[in-house]
Amino acid sequence: MPGAEEKNVAIIGLGLLGASLGMALKQSQLHRWGWGRRSEVRNWCLEHDVIDSSAENVEDVIRQADLTVICLPIPAIIDFIKRYKQCFKPGSIVTDIGSDKGVIVSSGEAMLLPYGVHFVGSHPMAGTEKSGCQAAFPELYDNAEVFVTVTNNSCPEAVTAVESFWKQLKIAQVRRISPTVHDSLVAHTSHIEHLMALALTLAVLECDSDEEEALRYSGCATGFRDTSRIASSSPVMWREIIENNQAAVVDAARKCENIYHEIISSIENGDFDHFEQLFARGKFLRDQWMDYKKAQQEQRKK
Amino acid sequence: MPGAEEKNVAIIGLGLLGASLGMALKQSQLHRWGWGRRSEVRNWCLEHDVIDSSAENVEDVIRQADLTVICLPIPAIIDFIKRYKQCFKPGSIVTDIGSDKGVIVSSGEAMLLPYGVHFVGSHPMAGTEKSGCQAAFPELYDNAEVFVTVTNNSCPEAVTAVESFWKQLKIAQVRRISPTVHDSLVAHTSHIEHLMALALTLAVLECDSDEEEALRYSGCATGFRDTSRIASSSPVMWREIIENNQAAVVDAARKCENIYHEIISSIENGDFDHFEQLFARGKFLRDQWMDYKKAQQEQRKK
Numbered sequence: 357m358p359g360a361e362e363k364n365v366a367i368i369g370l371g372l373l374g375a376s377l378g379m380a381l382k383q384s385q386l387h388r389w390g391w392g393r394r395s396e397v398r399n400w401c402l403e404h405d406v407i408d409s410s411a412e413n414v415e416d417v418i419r420q421a422d423l424t425v426i427c428l429p430i431p432a433i434i435d436f437i438k439r440y441k442q443c444f445k446p447g448s449i450v451t452d453i454g455s456d457k458g459v460i461v462s463s464g465e466a467m468l469l470p471y472g473v474h475f476v477g478s479h480p481m482a483g484t485e486k487s488g489c490q491a492a493f494p495e496l497y498d499n500a501e502v503f504v505t506v507t508n509n510s511c512p513e514a515v516t517a518v519e520s521f522w523k524q525l526k527i528a529q530v531r532r533i534s535p536t537v538h539d540s541l542v543a544h545t546s547h548i549e550h551l552m553a554l555a556l557t558l559a560v561l562e563c564d565s566d567e568e569e570a571l572r573y574s575g576c577a578t579g580f581r582d583t584s585r586i587a588s589s590s591p592v593m594w595r596e597i598i599e600n601n602q603a604a605v606v607d608a609a610r611k612c613e614n615i616y617h618e619i620i621s622s623i624e625n626g627d628f629d630h631f632e633q634l635f636a637r638g639k640f641l642r643d644q645w646m647d648y649k650k651a652q653q654e655q656r657k658k
Numbered sequence: 659m660p661g662a663e664e665k666n667v668a669i670i671g672l673g674l675l676g677a678s679l680g681m682a683l684k685q686s687q688l689h690r691w692g693w694g695r696r697s698e699v700r701n702w703c704l705e706h707d708v709i710d711s712s713a714e715n716v717e718d719v720i721r722q723a724d725l726t727v728i729c730l731p732i733p734a735i736i737d738f739i740k741r742y743k744q745c746f747k748p749g750s751i752v753t754d755i756g757s758d759k760g761v762i763v764s765s766g767e768a769m770l771l772p773y774g775v776h777f778v779g780s781h782p783m784a785g786t787e788k789s790g791c792q793a794a795f796p797e798l799y800d801n802a803e804v805f806v807t808v809t810n811n812s813c814p815e816a817v818t819a820v821e822s823f824w825k826q827l828k829i830a831q832v833r834r835i836s837p838t839v840h841d842s843l844v845a846h847t848s849h850i851e852h853l854m855a856l857a858l859t860l861a862v863l864e865c866d867s868d869e870e871e872a873l874r875y876s877g878c879a880t881g882f883r884d885t886s887r888i889a890s891s892s893p894v895m896w897r898e899i900i901e902n903n904q905a906a907v908v909d910a911a912r913k914c915e916n917i918y919h920e921i922i923s924s925i926e927n928g929d930f931d932h933f934e935q936l937f938a939r940g941k942f943l944r945d946q947w948m949d950y951k952k953a954q955q956e957q958r959k960k
Contacts, residue, residue, distance in 0.1 A: 481879050501876060501879075529876075531876055533873075537873065541873055541874065544861065544862050544874065545862060545874060545879060545881070545882045546879055546881045546882070548858070548861070549858065549881040549882055549885045550881065551918065551921050551922065551925075552854050552857075552858055552885060552918065553885060553940075554921060554936065554937055554940040555854075555914055555917045555918035555921055556850070556851065556854055556914060557940040557943055557944045558917045558936065558939065558940050558943070559846065559850070559910065559913050559914035559917050560846050560847055561943040561944065561946075561947055562939075562943065571835075571839065571843055572843065572846065572847060573947065573950055574803060574831075574833055577783050577803075577847060577848055579847070579848045579851040579852065579888050580847045580848070580851055581951075582884050582885070582887055582888070583851045583854060583855060583884070583885055583887075583888065584944055585884055585885075586881050586884070586885065587937075587940045587941060587944045588941055588944050588945055588948070589941070590941075591934050591937035591938040591941055592934065594934075594937055595930050595933055595934040595937065598925055598930070598933065599930045599933075602925060602926075602928070605925055606922060606925055606926045608861065609918075609921075609922045609925070610922065611861050612857055612858060612861035613915075613918060613919065613922060615857045615860045615861050616853065616854065616857035616911075616915060616918070617915065619853050619856060619857055619911075620853065620908060620911045620912065620915060623853075623900055623904060623907055623908055623911070624904075624908045626904070628897050628900070628901045631897055631900065631901075632893050632894065632896075632897040634856065634860065635856055635889075635893035635896055635897065636893040637860065637864075638855075638856040638859040638860050638889045639889060639890055639891070639892075639893055641859055641860070641863040641864065642859045642863065642886055642889045642890050643890055644863075645863055645875065646890070648875055649883075
């Protein structure tokens, strides 16, 4: 049975998130196994005390792990479970760090439960625009919110064990959530932000002439810089994230599109009273949210 | 005739932009007249060496100014010129700091040219979310891009004099521009950013239930924070800015709306190859723009 007695953790994938997790777990009581496809990466992580042990064959790593954390891109998480489902230690727990939960959790549960292995999805809201183990650092997860999924198939002890695992780090909080609610939430608070930043970047910087481009370059201010920042993220990674959260993203994006359309129409129709009302409401909501976030940070410092 | 010999500058409006301008001009050879509607503000600015002189009646300030800089909200700039057009010193120059140029420049020229006063529009891209003279600081204009307008009615010497005026500050550069090109530029690089930030804020934080709101609060990450930042700006000020740049804003906003629509449709139709291509193009354009901005900053430091 899973529980507090687990001793071996296996980190699968030693990129930014996996290697940073190894670093952050250094002070824990866990023996840190780690595995990545390339031997250079495994050796680098062993030499830099990111992990305690490794092996050439991943089967030798996961068969002794009480908890396996799969730190791979979303399609690779599902492929990994599919390929090695019979190699995990029976009774052990498998979790992941993927940004979408519906697709991962349903396939993870379906593939692992027949082998007596518990799957519980995790989503630590942490990351940078960089990638690879050499970009890793032990503070990556500090103050992160971590979502842990619960479904009708979840073993309560396994969920608690995954929550306890994350609480060893200096994270802000762990929050239990259903995969569906999670995916709608991140569609609103992270995914559509990337779509809007992308639309804005293309609207501003895709120019018809060199003169127009030169002008746009000179005129771009902090408003554009900040609002478009996340358009500089990885296209492949964001394709995978959006592709695996299609329905929730389309839903949230259409809602935002309708509001954007209402704003533009109020301007086109010269209804500036309505425009000002919308702006005042937006400012009120955002200022209230910022106040809440600041108060939360203050409380954590105490 | 206007020229390098001007000695008296009048700053009309002693809010954030006007008072900061006074502070930044302290080391200049100009005698700094300043005027604000409230006597407390005028006295505060005199006491804090923001300006050298003031007067109760604004006529007494502008009639001796070689250059008048109107630092008021957009509708107030136009109202001020209308009301005091016969009080400016003949042959002197009037400029402003408004974010829209078409409306201001056409009315400024039409009202002042009959009195032998030159109007040249300025738009220093500087500001913070705060307002009022107590929020002013002498570095506000440091590294700002300043646009100076040129039209068929412009007196070349007056344009040069306004450019020289701004070059006394530690700004990045002065760029001559037609009011129409200016207004299209800021519609793209500043105004539609505010509309998108507003749409996003309303889509994310306007919730149907308390539970949904609590969840959104916990899930909001840096992507939302940065992309929505400018939605916390002043609704009244932004109503004025958008209202006075209606056509260019609608044009730029519709362009952005079409691209956003194309992005959502590619996701809805499952055409993720196209989505990834769009994302890669956006990332390429933004990274290129960031490299250019960084190189420009490096060059300035030398």
